[in-house]
Amino acid sequence: xxxxxxxxxxFLPISLAVIMFxxxxxxxxxxxxxxxxxxxxxxxxxxxxxxxxxxxxxxxILLFDLKSSxxxxxxxxxxxxxxxxxxxxxxxxxxxxxxxxxxxxxASLITVFTIPIILSxxxxxxxxxxxVIIELPVLQTMVQILLITVIPVSIGMVIRKRNESFALRxxxxxxxxxxxxxxxxxxxxxxxxxxDLIEAMKxxxxxxxxxxxxxxxxxxITAKFFGITGKSQISITIESGxxxxxxxxxxxxxxxxxxxxxxxxxxxxxxxxxxxxxxxWRLGSKxx
Numbered sequence: 001x002x003x004x005x006x007x008x009x010x011f012l013p014i015s016l017a018v019i020m021f022x023x024x025x026x027x028x029x030x031x032x033x034x035x036x037x038x039x040x041x042x043x044x045x046x047x048x049x050x051x052x053x054x055x056x057x058x059x060x061i062l063l064f065d066l067k068s069s070x071x072x073x074x075x076x077x078x079x080x081x082x083x084x085x086x087x088x089x090x091x092x093x094x095x096x097x098x099x100x101x102x103x104x105x106x107a108s109l110i111t112v113f114t115i116p117i118i119l120s121x122x123x124x125x126x127x128x129x130x131x132v133i134i135e136l137p138v139l140q141t142m143v144q145i146l147l148i149t150v151i152p153v154s155i156g157m158v159i160r161k162r163n164e165s166f167a168l169r170x171x172x173x174x175x176x177x178x179x180x181x182x183x184x185x186x187x188x189x190x191x192x193x194x195x196d197l198i199e200a201m202k203x204x205x206x207x208x209x210x211x212x213x214x215x216x217x218x219x220x221i222t223a224k225f226f227g228i229t230g231k232s233q234i235s236i237t238i239e240s241g242x243x244x245x246x247x248x249x250x251x252x253x254x255x256x257x258x259x260x261x262x263x264x265x266x267x268x269x270x271x272x273x274x275x276x277x278x279x280x281w282r283l284g285s286k287x288x
Contacts, residue, residue, distance in 0.1 A: 022174035024156020034102040073264035081107030083244030093283035095234030116141035200263035208268040216241030
C-alpha cells in the first residue's frame, strides 16, 4: 500500500470523523426541533439539497459530457449534504445560523441512506457502456458513512449534554485542529496527484464552478419564491451551494478507492472557498 493509499484509506476517514465530532460538540437536541420552528425554510432547504441539487449535478454532467470517473465525482458532490464549512460561512455572512445548523444536521442524517442508494444507480448508469467495473455495496457504504459521520456527531452531542462547559471550551480548538488536519491531508493527496488535478481542472473546472453557482442561485430563488427572506434566505442560499467536500472526498478516495473520482472535489473546493469568501466579505461587512 503506497503513501497516497494509506492517507486516503486511513487518515482521511479519521480526519472527517474528527470534524464531525467537533460539529457534534456544537449541537443540541433543540437543533433538530427547529423543523417545527422554521418548517417552511427547513423543507425548502432539504428539497434543494436532496432533490434539486442532484438534478442540477446530473444536468451539468450531461451538458459537459464528462467521462465516467469525473461524472461520478461530480455526482458524489451533488449528493452530499452541507457541512461545518457552510455553518461557518453562514455565521460570518450573518445568516440564520440556527437554520443552517438544522439543515446540516438533518441532511447529514438523511444522506447516510440516500447517498449509497442513489449513487449506486448512477455508477451503473455512468459505467454501463464502458469496461470500467465499480461496485458500491449499499449496506456496507451506509455503515461506513454512519461510522464516520453520524456516530462522531452523536458522541459530540452526548459530551455537550453531559458537560456543556467542556464542550464549549473544546468547540473552537476542535474546529481549528480538525480543519488543519483535513487541509494537510487533502493537500498531500492533491500534491501527490498534481498532474491529474491540473487535467481535472481543465475538464471539470468550469463544470464544478457552475455547480457551485447554480446551486447557490437555486437556494436564493427558491427561498424568495416561498417568501423566505432576510437571514433565513442567506442560510438556504449557502446551504444549497456549499457541500460537504470532505465527505465527498472520503467517499471517492476511501469507500470507492478511486483518487480520480476525488479530483472534482479538489476543483470544487477551490471555487467553494472563493464564492464563500465573497459572501462572507459582502454580507459580513454589512451593518445591521
